[in-house]
Amino acid sequence: MEKTKLLTNLRGLITPDPSQSWKVDFIEAPVVALKNGHVDWIGGRAELPSEYANSEQIDGKGKWASPGFVDPHTHLIFGGDRSQEFNRRLHGVTYAQIASEGGGIRETVRATRQATVSELVNIGASRLQKMRSKGVLHVECKTGYGLELETESRLLQAYSELLKSGWSLDITIMPAHDIPVEYAGKPDEYIEVVSEEWQPELVRRHPNTASFCDVFVEKGVFTPEHGRRVLESGLRLGLKPRIHADEFVHTGGAELAAEFGAASADHLMFCSDQGMAAMAKAGVVPTLLPATTLFLGMRDFAPARRMIEAGCRVALASDFNPGSCACIDPLLILRLACLQLRMTFEEAFTAMTLHPALSLSRSDLGHLYPGARADLLLWDVKHPLELVYWMGEAYRPEIICASA
Numbered sequence: 001m002e003k004t005k006l007l008t009n010l011r012g013l014i015t016p017d018p019s020q021s022w023k024v025d026f027i028e029a030p031v032v033a034l035k036n037g038h039v040d041w042i043g044g045r046a047e048l049p050s051e052y053a054n055s056e057q058i059d060g061k062g063k064w065a066s067p068g069f070v071d072p073h074t075h076l077i078f079g080g081d082r083s084q085e086f087n088r089r090l091h092g093v094t095y096a097q098i099a100s101e102g103g104g105i106r107e108t109v110r111a112t113r114q115a116t117v118s119e120l121v122n123i124g125a126s127r128l129q130k131m132r133s134k135g136v137l138h139v140e141c142k143t144g145y146g147l148e149l150e151t152e153s154r155l156l157q158a159y160s161e162l163l164k165s166g167w168s169l170d171i172t173i174m175p176a177h178d179i180p181v182e183y184a185g186k187p188d189e190y191i192e193v194v195s196e197e198w199q200p201e202l203v204r205r206h207p208n209t210a211s212f213c214d215v216f217v218e219k220g221v222f223t224p225e226h227g228r229r230v231l232e233s234g235l236r237l238g239l240k241p242r243i244h245a246d247e248f249v250h251t252g253g254a255e256l257a258a259e260f261g262a263a264s265a266d267h268l269m270f271c272s273d274q275g276m277a278a279m280a281k282a283g284v285v286p287t288l289l290p291a292t293t294l295f296l297g298m299r300d301f302a303p304a305r306r307m308i309e310a311g312c313r314v315a316l317a318s319d320f321n322p323g324s325c326a327c328i329d330p331l332l333i334l335r336l337a338c339l340q341l342r343m344t345f346e347e348a349f350t351a352m353t354l355h356p357a358l359s360l361s362r363s364d365l366g367h368l369y370p371g372a373r374a375d376l377l378l379w380d381v382k383h384p385l386e387l388v389y390w391m392g393e394a395y396r397p398e399i400i401c402a403s404a
């Protein structure tokens, strides 16, 4: 039988309650029993069941324990970076001008197509390591910077190798991220080849790797009808739908997500009231990306409060990508959620832990009640509110990993 470990000498523990939508518990001076890679018991020292009494102890050093953050929307692996473009835009050059010179996403696609699998693996591992050091212990990662079969396949191969080396990931197939130069002006033909040929071939080449598929439904990119074709193809292959929806204008992406019972609809800055009601009814997790809104210099953040009032279980994510959000910092997102989305600390914390885990069908992540994976963060604070309140502070959690 596996040895039990006791995490003791904690100042406190913060965890969402997984049996409810929005309840966060703050437990003072708790003890956590870890067994068989999972949390077995939490409670006060005085109530500790005798079976745990002689267990090996881990010193919590007077810190606060929390579950790891779950990031449910990243474009983790891409070649190159676009810092030069970033500054050109600050100098007043428009994205349209940069794109017409072959820059923008085309530059990223070019750099990604040139990278070998081992280069892509190294890029992914170093970014995951940075995220982990900031407390993100599970990450959803998309393909979508190949925009042709062989590079999309290499991206999946790289993600598959990261999975094998022990990273906790969910993988999403997303060739329908943009229209590649080869199909410029021909979105119908591109969606046809993605839905009928590439997605089936990618799943055939990389079985047991991806769990989801995704499509960018947006004015000037793909229509809801295109989205429907991509998601239907995904469903036939056993891939659950996620959707980039209603980012710059209302296109009906949230309604489409509800129609498909999608795991999530993401962005949603221009989501309609009907879309919110439909997502709440269908159990779609609206996933908001406030660091993208900040990075793009947009004024209006997604209407989180209206979504919560409509009954949606809102999640937050980084949207890490080279063009619209070069950010992997969970504390920045937590702070933006409180300061710009007008979420309470408890809501924002739940939206970075329990709700993203829900959208990824991971019932053992995002909380610390019995059954949770035994991976915890220890924060050197007097109270978790400090993580938001001391706004520029770069807190680094100690990571307790007893799940392996």
Ligand SMILES: [Zn+2]
Pocket: 073, 074, 075, 244, 319, 321
């Ligand atoms: Zn995205």
